[in-house]
Amino acid sequence: MIIKLILQFAVMTAVLAGLLFGLAGTLAWTGAYVLCGALLGGGIAMSAWLVRHDPALLKERMGRGGQEKPPFDRILLPLSNIVLFGWIAAMGLDARWQGTAQCPLWLSLIGGVLILAAFRLVIRVTAENTFATAIVRAQPERGQHVISTGPYAVVRHPMYSAAVIAYAAIPLALGSRLGLLGIPLPVLVLAVRVLFEEGLLREQLPGYCDYMARVRYRFVPFVW
Numbered sequence: 001m002i003i004k005l006i007l008q009f010a011v012m013t014a015v016l017a018g019l020l021f022g023l024a025g026t027l028a029w030t031g032a033y034v035l036c037g038a039l040l041g042g043g044i045a046m047s048a049w050l051v052r053h054d055p056a057l058l059k060e061r062m063g064r065g066g067q068e069k070p071p072f073d074r075i076l077l078p079l080s081n082i083v084l085f086g087w088i089a090a091m092g093l094d095a096r097w098q099g100t101a102q103c104p105l106w107l108s109l110i111g112g113v114l115i116l117a118a119f120r121l122v123i124r125v126t127a128e129n130t131f132a133t134a135i136v137r138a139q140p141e142r143g144q145h146v147i148s149t150g151p152y153a154v155v156r157h158p159m160y161s162a163a164v165i166a167y168a169a170i171p172l173a174l175g176s177r178l179g180l181l182g183i184p185l186p187v188l189v190l191a192v193r194v195l196f197e198e199g200l201l202r203e204q205l206p207g208y209c210d211y212m213a214r215v216r217y218r219f220v221p222f223v224w
Helices: 003-022 030-053 055-062 070-096 105-128 156-176 175-180 182-203 208-214
Strands: none
Touching: 003 070, 030 055, 030 105, 030 156, 030 182, 055 105, 070 156, 070 175, 070 208, 105 156, 156 175, 175 182, 182 208
């Protein structure tokens, strides 16, 4: 299983690298190497942690293709992919047109560290919540219940908090001003998905309404 996961992350990283370097028209882009390395390393670390500590959750997440998606995810998940790829493509073109491939190394390293911090938060979230699957659904067959400890005591969707950190880190690693301006686009798609997800959980997960009353913020503390 771990070999399969590593291969999946390697393929995704190779696709990302091809997109970035191809659109930038150069291989001399340190930030792109930093970004791809951080994504690959973080993904492998997360997979290794799940294999060792929660193989049931890993199996659940890897089997997401056979799961019935809620109606909102049939639209929002493809939309999210389109927005993400379009955003990353724009940063590749930004490097070609504006010369941002020559951004300072220290800025790229800050982005890489933030990427790794986002993966660390994901690991912390999965350690606290074995029901954190990729497809939003109630899981009575796994004895799902409301999780309100750890990161879930601060925000209701800490996995999405990790995504927001990653979204902020990507244009920093690539040194793309255009990418920084585009951060609200993937975050907006994420926010819309959260609203639909909470509607489903209120209906299907006992105690979730009380949890929402106790924990005010969704994924950005003191903001939303």
